[in-house]
Amino acid sequence: MTALSAGIIMAFAAAATGIAIGWLAAKSVEGTARQPEAGGMIRTTMIIAIAFIEAIALYALVTAILIWTKI
Amino acid sequence: MEHLLEHFVLKPIVPIEVGGLDLSINIAVISMWVSSFLMLLLVWTASRRVALVPQGRLTNLVEVIVDFVNTSIVEENMGQHGRQWFPFLFSLFMFIWGANLIGLVPGFFTATSSIFVTATLAFIIVFPTVHVYGIRKHGFFKYMGSFVPKGVPVFIAPFLFVIEMIGALAKPFSLTVRLFANMFAGHMVLLTFLMMILEFKSLIIAPMPLLGAVLVTALEILFTSIQAYIFTTLSAMYIADAMHGGH
Numbered sequence: 001m002t003a004l005s006a007g008i009i010m011a012f013a014a015a016a017t018g019i020a021i022g023w024l025a026a027k028s029v030e031g032t033a034r035q036p037e038a039g040g041m042i043r044t045t046m047i048i049a050i051a052f053i054e055a056i057a058l059y060a061l062v063t064a065i066l067i068w069t070k071i
Numbered sequence: 072m073e074h075l076l077e078h079f080v081l082k083p084i085v086p087i088e089v090g091g092l093d094l095s096i097n098i099a100v101i102s103m104w105v106s107s108f109l110m111l112l113l114v115w116t117a118s119r120r121v122a123l124v125p126q127g128r129l130t131n132l133v134e135v136i137v138d139f140v141n142t143s144i145v146e147e148n149m150g151q152h153g154r155q156w157f158p159f160l161f162s163l164f165m166f167i168w169g170a171n172l173i174g175l176v177p178g179f180f181t182a183t184s185s186i187f188v189t190a191t192l193a194f195i196i197v198f199p200t201v202h203v204y205g206i207r208k209h210g211f212f213k214y215m216g217s218f219v220p221k222g223v224p225v226f227i228a229p230f231l232f233v234i235e236m237i238g239a240l241a242k243p244f245s246l247t248v249r250l251f252a253n254m255f256a257g258h259m260v261l262l263t264f265l266m267m268i269l270e271f272k273s274l275i276i277a278p279m280p281l282l283g284a285v286l287v288t289a290l291e292i293l294f295t296s297i298q299a300y301i302f303t304t305l306s307a308m309y310i311a312d313a314m315h316g317g318h
Contacts (some may be wrong), residue, residue, distance in 0.1 A: 044143065051301040055245055058252030069076070 006064040013060030020053050075262050079184070079255075082142045099188070103180040106169035114165070124263045142166055144303050147312045156310060159200070164303040167192070171254060171295035175288060184254035186247065193243040194251075197306045202239075203312030214313075242309060246302060 028046040032039045117133035120126060139292060140161050167183060168316040174181025180190045201234035205214045219228050220237040267280035 044147075048301065048304060051249065051297065053213060054253070055249040057247060058256065061256055062248060062252055 002067050002070065006068045008040050009064045009067070013057045017053055017057035021050055024049055024053070073125070075259060075266065078258075098180045099182045099185060102173050103170055103182045103188075105179065106173040107183075109173075110169040111166045127179070135217065136158070136165075137161065137235065139235055144300070144307050145306075146299060147304075147315060149307060152314065153307070153311070156307070160307055161304050163192075163196070163306060167250070168296060168299035169304055171299060172292070174254070174258065175291060175295075181254050181258060183250055184250045184258055189251040189254075191249045192302075193246040198243040201306075201309045201313045204310065208314065209250060242305075244307060248296055250290050250302055257287075257294055261291065279302055 024046065028042050032042050075178045080100055081097040083093075083097050084101070085096040087094045087096065114131070114133055117130045120130050142159060144160055144164070145157050149156060170182040170188070174184065183192075202214075205217075208214075209217065215232075218239070219231050223231060261284060264280045264284040267283075268277050271277070271280075
C-alpha cells in the first residue's frame, strides 16, 4: 500500500510538472520568436523558472521516498 | 530495491568521535576534499599567468568561468554594488559545482546528494549571511520593518510579518531540497540503469541499459552545472533583497 501511494504521489507531481514546464518552454520560444534580441535574457529566465518548477516536483519525490522508507 | 539505497549509506573510513558526535572521515568527506582541492588548483594555476590578453587554454577556461559568474550572477542581480560579493559567490559556485561533478567519477561520492551537506550550505552559509548583512546595513528595526510592504493597513501588518517570516525560512529550505533532490534523483536514475544490467543477466540486452547510463551521465553533467548556477543565483537574489531593503 505504501508503494502504491508513493507511486501516485510521484505520478501526479510529474504530470503537473510536465504540463507546467512544457507551457513555459512554449511561451519562452514564442517570446524569443517575437523579439530575437531578448533571446539571452529569456533563456536565462526560463532556466531559473524551470528550476523552481522542478523543485516542486522534487518536494513530491522526497515525500514519496519518505513514505517508501517509512521514516 | 534495498540495494539502491545502500549506495548512499556512508561507511566511516577513519572513525573519529568527538563528544558523541560522529565526525568520522568517510567517502563523502574525502570527495569534498578532493573536489575543493582540484578547484583550488585550477583557479590558482590560471592566476599565475594573468595578463591583459589571456594566453593558453587553462587561463582562458578559468577566465570564461569567472566572467560568467561575474556577469550572470553578480552584476545581473546586484548591479555595481555587487563587486564586494564576487569572491563569496564564486567560491560557493565552484564548491557546489566541483562537489556535484566529482560524483560522476567512479569511486567518489556526490557530497551534495546528502541532505546534511546541502542543509549546511543553505542554512549555515547562505541564511545567516543574508540576514546578518541586512541587519548590519539597515539596522535591526528597519530591517525587520522591511518585511512588511509599504502601504498596508495597520491591522493586517502583524499577519503579513508572520507570513514573511515563514517565507524567509522557506527560502533556504527550498534551496536545500532543490539541490539535494536533484543530485539524489540523478544518481538514483543512474544506479537504476546500472542495476538493470545486473538484473537481466543477459549479454544481448546489456547494451541498452549501458547506453541509457551513458546518456544519463551526460544529462547529469548538464543538470549539475545548472543546479550549481541556480543555487548561486538564488543566493545572489536573496542578498540583493537584503541590500535593497526588501520591498
